[in-house]
Amino acid sequence: MIIFLRHGQAENNTKKILAGRTPGINLTEQGKEQAEQAGEMIKSLNISKIYSSPIDRAMQTAEIVGKHCDVKPISDDRLIELD
DSSP states (O other), rough: OOOOOOOOHHHHHTTOOOOOTOOTTTOHHHHHHHHHHHHHHHHGGGOOOOOOOSSSHHHHHHHHHHHTTTTOOEEOOGGOOOO
C-alpha cells in the first residue's frame, strides 16, 4: 500500500504566498496539529517507510507522522516539487 500525504498548513499558506522550494517555510501550529491528526489516523496501517521531500514543511510533517508510526522519515531529493 502506498499513501500520499500533503504537508500540514505552512506559514506561506496563511499569507497566500507560493513558496515552492523556498527554505525556512515552517508548519504553523495548525499545520503541526494536522500532522498529528494524520499520524493518529494512519498509525494502525503498519507503515514501514516514510519518504519525504527535504523541504522544511514536508520533513516537519513527516517527522510528526513518523513519531506516531514509530518510523523515521527518509529525505529524498527526488520528491522536491518542480518549479
